[in-house]
Amino acid sequence: MQRQSSYDKDEGKLYLVPTPIGNLEDITIRAKNVLQNADYIAAEDTRTSGILLEKIGVHNRMLAFHKYNSQERAPELVKMMKEGAVIAEISDAGMPVISDPGYILVQHCIENDIAVIPLPGASAFTTALIASGFDAQPFTYYGFLPRKVGEQQPFFNQMNDAHATSIFYEAPHRLSKTLANMETVISPERKIVVARELTKIHEEFIRGTLEEVTNYFKQNTPRGEFVILISPNSDQPQSLTWPELIELVDRQVSQGESKKSAIKQVATTNNVSKNELYERYHQEKL
Template sequence: MQRQSSFKNNDVGTLYLVPTPIGNLEDITLRAKRILTEADYIAAEDTRTSGILLEKIGVHNHMISFHKYNSKQRAPELIQLLQEGKTIAEISDAGMPVISDPGYILVKECIKHDIPVVSLPGPSAFATALIASGFDAQPFTYWGFLPRKASEQVPYFEQMNEFKGTSIFYEAPHRLKKTLKNLATVLDSDRQIALARELTKIHEEYLRGSITEINEYFAENDPRGEFVVLISPNTQESSQLSWDELVKSVAQLVADGKSKKDAIKQVAKENKVSKNELYDKYHQG
C-alpha cells in the first residue's frame, strides 16, 4: 500500500496536473494560474498551442514538450527534474490532463518513484457535455477517441448499444459523418443521441435527436469543430430468449434466404444482444 500526502515533500518536487480552458479563457482558475506561474517547468502536450494560452493569461515559464510520441522517452527526464526538487505542471492542449492525453505515463512514474502528484479540478469537455445532454449522468462511460476504421468501431458501438448508462466519445469533424453512419448500423433508428461542439466558445451548439434525425441533418450540413457524441442509456429489456433460441432464429432466417451476416445482425438488433457474441454462438453450433 502507498500513502501520499498533498503536503510538500522537501526532498523531491511535485507534479501538478493543471486543467486548462477548453475554449473560454475565463474558465481558468486562480489556483491553476498560480501553479502555472510558480512551476519551474510546464510539461505541455503541444508547446505551440499551450504557448498561445499561457501568453494570454500572462504566464511565461519554461515549457517542455510532452506528448504521446515522446512521452516514454521524456518521462525519465521529467522524473529526474522532480527528484532534484523541481516543480512541474503538466497541461493538456485543453481540459483535464491524462484524459485523452499521455499524462498518465508521467503520473505512473511519479507514483513509482514516490513523487507527490496533485490534481487540480477544472474543465472537461465530456463532463461539460454530459450535464447539458438531457441524459442520465449516472452511470456513464467515457470512451475517448474511437478507432478510425469502421470495422474496429462496431464492437465499441455494440457495447454502447447495450449499456444502461450514457456513453460518450469524441470525434473529429472530418470523420463525424462516417462514424455516425456506422453507429446507425448498430443503434435502433429512434435511439436518442446528442452532439456538442465548440463547447464554451462563441459557436457552442448542441444537437439532440434520434440517430436517424442526426444523420439526416449532417446529410445537408458539414460538421465543424470538435464533437462530443453522447448516446442515451439503453432502457429496453434484454431478450428473454436463450442463446439456443436465438441461434435457431438466425438459422431460420438463413433458411429463408438471408445471408448469415444479415441474419445475425437482424436477430441481435431485435433482441438487444451482442452481434459478435451471437456470431460466436451460431458458429459454435
C-alpha cells in the same frame, strides 16, 4: 500499499493542471498560480499552450511532452523532480491524462514516490454530459474511437446494450461516416446528442434521434470538435440474467473482441463482478 501526502514535502512534485476547453475565462485562479510558480510546464503542444500562457501572463519554461516522446521524456522529468523541480503538466485543452499521455508520467511519479497533485477543472465530456438531458449516473466515456469502421463496431454494440449514457469524441471530418456506422448497429430511434465547440462562441447542441441527427449533418457540414452522447438503453430490463450476460460476451467475441476484453466490458457496463462473469462464462463453455 502507498500513502501520499501532497503538501508535506518541500521536494519536487507533479501538478496536473486543467486548461480551458475553449473560453479562456474558465482558467481557475489556482491553476494560474500553479503555472506561474512551477519550475517547468510540460505541455502536449508548446505552440498551442504558448498562446494560452501568454494571454494569462505565464512565462515559465515549457517542455514538450506528448504521445510521441512520452516514454523517453517521462524518466527525464522524474529525474528533474527528484532533484527538487516542481512540474505542471497540461494538455492542449481540458484535463491532463484524459485523451493525452499524462498517465505515463503519473505512473512514473507514483513508482518513484513523487507526489502527484491533481487540480479540478474543465473537461469536454463532462461539460457535454451535464447539458445533454441524459442520466449522468452511470455513464461510460470512451475517448476517441478507432477510425476503421470494423474496429468501431464492437464499441457500438456495447453502447447499444448499455444501460448507461455512452460518450465519445469525434473529429469533424469523420463525424458523418461515424454516424452512418452507428446506424448499422444502433436503432435509428435511439436518442443522441452531438455537442460541438463547447464554451466557444459557436457552441451548439444537436439533440434528437440518431436518424434525425444523421440527416442534419447530411445537410450541414460538420465544423469544430465534437462530443457524441448516446442515451441509455431502456428497452431491456436493468438486471440481466447470467445467460444473457454470457450471450453479450459471445456477441462481442463474434465482433473480434478477445474473450478477456469482452468479459471486462460486459461486466463493467452491467455492474456485475468481472471475476464471477469470467467463471460463469468458462463454466458454460466447458
